[in-house]
Amino acid sequence: MTAVWDAIFQAGFFSSDEVQVALVVGGVVAVVSGVVGVFAVLRGQSFAGHALADVGSTGGSGAFLVGAPPMWGFLVFSVAGAALMELIGIQRARGRDLATGIVLGGALGLSALFLYEDTTVHNTTGATMTVLFGSIFAISSSLTPWVVALSAISTAGVIVCYRPLLLASVHPDLAAAAGVPVRQIGAVFLGSLSVAVALSSITIGSILSTALLIGPAATAVRLARRPGLAMLWSALIAVVSVWLGVLLAYDSYTWPPKHQAWPASFFVVAVVFLFYLGADAGVSLRARLRRPAAGQVAGDGPAPAGVSG
Amino acid sequence: MVPPLRSSEDAPGTYGEGAPPTGADLLRLDDVNVRFGDRQVLRDVAFAIEPGQFVGLIGSNGAGKTTLLRVILGLQRPTSGAVHLAAGHELGGAGRPRRAPLVGYVPQKVMLDPDLPLRARDVVALGIDGRRPGIGLPSRSRLALVDRLLEQVSATRFADSRVGELSGGEQQRVLIAHALIGRPRLLLLDEPLANLDLNAGQDVVNLLARLAHEQQIAILLSAHEMNPLLPVMDRVVYLAGGRAVSGRTDEVIRTDVLSGLYGRPVEVLEVQGRVLVVAGLETPDLPVVSAGARATR
Numbered sequence: 288m289t290a291v292w293d294a295i296f297q298a299g300f301f302s303s304d305e306v307q308v309a310l311v312v313g314g315v316v317a318v319v320s321g322v323v324g325v326f327a328v329l330r331g332q333s334f335a336g337h338a339l340a341d342v343g344s345t346g347g348s349g350a351f352l353v354g355a356p357p358m359w360g361f362l363v364f365s366v367a368g369a370a371l372m373e374l375i376g377i378q379r380a381r382g383r384d385l386a387t388g389i390v391l392g393g394a395l396g397l398s399a400l401f402l403y404e405d406t407t408v409h410n411t412t413g414a415t416m417t418v419l420f421g422s423i424f425a426i427s428s429s430l431t432p433w434v435v436a437l438s439a440i441s442t443a444g445v446i447v448c449y450r451p452l453l454l455a456s457v458h459p460d461l462a463a464a465a466g467v468p469v470r471q472i473g474a475v476f477l478g479s480l481s482v483a484v485a486l487s488s489i490t491i492g493s494i495l496s497t498a499l500l501i502g503p504a505a506t507a508v509r510l511a512r513r514p515g516l517a518m519l520w521s522a523l524i525a526v527v528s529v530w531l532g533v534l535l536a537y538d539s540y541t542w543p544p545k546h547q548a549w550p551a552s553f554f555v556v557a558v559v560f561l562f563y564l565g566a567d568a569g570v571s572l573r574a575r576l577r578r579p580a581a582g583q584v585a586g587d588g589p590a591p592a593g594v595s596g
Numbered sequence: 597m598v599p600p601l602r603s604s605e606d607a608p609g610t611y612g613e614g615a616p617p618t619g620a621d622l623l624r625l626d627d628v629n630v631r632f633g634d635r636q637v638l639r640d641v642a643f644a645i646e647p648g649q650f651v652g653l654i655g656s657n658g659a660g661k662t663t664l665l666r667v668i669l670g671l672q673r674p675t676s677g678a679v680h681l682a683a684g685h686e687l688g689g690a691g692r693p694r695r696a697p698l699v700g701y702v703p704q705k706v707m708l709d710p711d712l713p714l715r716a717r718d719v720v721a722l723g724i725d726g727r728r729p730g731i732g733l734p735s736r737s738r739l740a741l742v743d744r745l746l747e748q749v750s751a752t753r754f755a756d757s758r759v760g761e762l763s764g765g766e767q768q769r770v771l772i773a774h775a776l777i778g779r780p781r782l783l784l785l786d787e788p789l790a791n792l793d794l795n796a797g798q799d800v801v802n803l804l805a806r807l808a809h810e811q812q813i814a815i816l817l818s819a820h821e822m823n824p825l826l827p828v829m830d831r832v833v834y835l836a837g838g839r840a841v842s843g844r845t846d847e848v849i850r851t852d853v854l855s856g857l858y859g860r861p862v863e864v865l866e867v868q869g870r871v872l873v874v875a876g877l878e879t880p881d882l883p884v885v886s887a888g889a890r891a892t893r
Contacts, residue, residue, distance in 0.1 A: 329712065447729050454726035457708065457719055457759075461774070464669045464701040465727040508713045512758050515731070517713035 297538050305424040306537060312426050312434050313529040316486045317499065319438040321522035323445055323483040324504030326476060329456040337497040338387045339484040342368030342394040344493035347418040348401035357418060358430055361485040368394065369481035373474050421492030423533060423551045437482055444479030448472045453514055490529065491552040499525060502559035506566040528558040620646050621682065622782050622814050623668065628677035630663055636838055637663045643833050643842035647781060648812035650805055652825040655835030661818040662704060665784050669701055700775030704786035708767055710760035716770045717742050717755045723777035745773040749803060765796030785817045789824060797824055823870050
C-alpha cells in the first residue's frame with residue numbers, strides 16, 4: 288500500500304516549496320478559470336479569451352525583457368487588450384470580430400519581437416517556454432498573495448454580474464428590455480475574463496491558458512443543468528486537472544527518458560481534454576439510454592431541426 | 597399624471613409615462629417615426645391598446661414589426677413621435693425599472709443553446725430578478741411563484757428539463773412564463789408562431805387569449821400570417837412599408853383600407869375560411885394612403 292502511495296507521490300512532492308506554490312497558485316487559478324470560463328462559454332467568448340491570452344503574451348515577454356515578473360506583464364496587457372477591444376467595436380458582432388483580430392495581430396507581432404530579444408540578447412530560451420507554455424514550478428512564492436487577490440477580483444466581477452449575465456445569455460434583448468445595462472455588464476465580464484486569462488497564463492502559459500478557461504467549463508455545461516452547479520463542476524474539474532498535471536509532471540522526472548521532466552502544462556491540458564471526452568461520451572450514452580423511455584409525448588410538435596436566418 | 601419624458605435634447609422622440617386622453621389606454625403611440633439613415637422604417641405610426649385586448653401586429657417581413665416592438669420596449673428611440681405608457685408604472689428598457697415593469701417581452705426566433713445550463717424553471721425565475729446584481733438567494737415564496745407560472749403556461753411537465761432541449765413550442769411557453777412572472781399589464785411577443793408547427797402555434801395562441809381575458813393582460817403579438825389569430829384578435833395593427841392602420845379586424849382587413857395602406861391595389865379574399873391578402877388589379881382611383889390610415893383609428 289505504501290509502495291503504491293510512494294509511487295504516486297514520489298519523494299519530496301509534499302516537502303518541495305516549488306510544488307507547494309504550484310499547488311496553491313494552480314488551485315486558486317483553476318477555480319477562477321472554471322468559474323469565469325462558464326460565462327465565456329455561454330457568451331461564445333472563447334475566442335476573445337484566447338485573443339486576450341495572446342495579447343497577454345506580449346506583456347509577459349516584455350516583462351521578461353525588463354526583468355519584471357511576467358505575471359504583471361500578462362495582467363497589464365490582457366486588461367488593456369480587453370479595454371481596447373471594448374473601445375474599438377462592441378456594437379456589432381462583425382466589428383467585434385474584426386477588432387479582436389486587429390488587436391491580436393499587432394500584439395502577436397510585438398511578442399515575436401520581445402521573445403526574439405529575450406532569447407538572443409538575454410540568451411534565455413526559458414523566456415519563450417515560460418511565456419508561451421508556462422512554468423508552474425518557477426512561480427515565486429511572493430506572488431501568491433497577489434494571485435489570490437486578483438482571483439478574488441475576477442470572481443467578484445462574475446458574482447456581481449451573475450443574474451444579468453445569465454439573463455443576457457438567454458437573450459440579450461430580454462436583458463435589455465428588463466433594464467439591464469447590457470453593454471456595461473459585458474464590459475465588467477470582459478474585465479474579469481482578462482484577469483482570469485492573465486492568471487491562467489502564468490500557470491500553464493499564454494497559448495494553453497484557453498484550454499484551462501474553456502475546457503472545464505465546456506465539460507461542466509454538458510453535465511450540469513443549473514448554472515451554479517455548472518460553475519462548481521467547472522471549478523472542480525479545473526482544480527483536479529491542474530493538481531493532477533502538477534503531480535504527473537513531478538513524477539515524470541523518473542520516467543524515461545530519465546531525469547527529463549515533462550512539462551506540467553501538457554499534463555494539465557491532457558487531463559482537461561480527457562474530462563471533456565469522458566463527459567461527452569457519458570452524456571451521449573445517457574441520452575441514448577433515455578430516448579426509448581421518453582417516448583412520444585402529446586402536445587407539442589418536435590423542435591425544429593434548425594433555425595434559418 | 598406625468599408628462600411624457602424627453603428622451604434627449606437632440607432626439608425629439610419621447611418615451612415615458614403619460615396621461616392617455618381616454619384614461620383607459622395602457623399604451624398609446626403618437627405619430628411614431630423611426631429613420632435609420634435615409635431609410636424610413638416607421639412612418640407616423642399611431643395606435644392605442646387597452647387592458648385585456650388581444651392585438652395582432654400583422655405585416656410581412658421587413659414591414660417594421662420588430663422595430664415597432666423595440667420602440668414600445670424603449671430599446672429603440674423614435675426619431676419623432678411619442679410612446680405613452682399608462683401612468684403609475686415604471687419605464688422598461690432604457691428607463692431601468694425599479695418595480696415590476698409594465699411591459700413583458702418575448703423576443704423573436706428564440707432557439708436556445710442546448711448546452712445552456714438552465715432548467716425551464718431557472719429561466720422563469722430570472723423573470724423575477726434577473727436584472728438585479730448578485731447571485732440571489734432561493735426562497736420558498738419565489739419557488740411557489742415559479743411553480744404557479746409554470747402551471748399557468750402548462751410547463752410543469754418539463755420544468756426541470758434543460759431549456760435548450762425543449763421543443764420550440766415548449767421554449768415559447770417558458771419564455772411567456774418568464775415574461776409574465778414580472779406581472780406585466782402588456783405582453784409583447786415578436787413572431788412567436790414563426791418557428792412552430794400548426795398545433796404548437798395554436799396552443800400558444802389559445803394560451804395567450806386565455807391570459808388576455810382571464811387576467812386582463814393586453815397582448816401585442818406580431819405575425820406575418822394573420823389566420824391563426826383571426827378567431828382571438830380583438831384588434832389588428834396592420835403594418836406595410838412602415839405605415840400602420842389599426843382597428844377592429846373587420847375595419848382593417850378590407851380591400852379599400854389595405855390598398856390605401858400599401859399604396860397599390862390589393863384584394864382581401866376569403867377562401868375556405870382563410871383570409872388572404874393578394875395583389876389586386878390596377879384601378880385608376882386609389883384612396884389616399886394616410887387618409888385611409890387615419891380614418892380607421
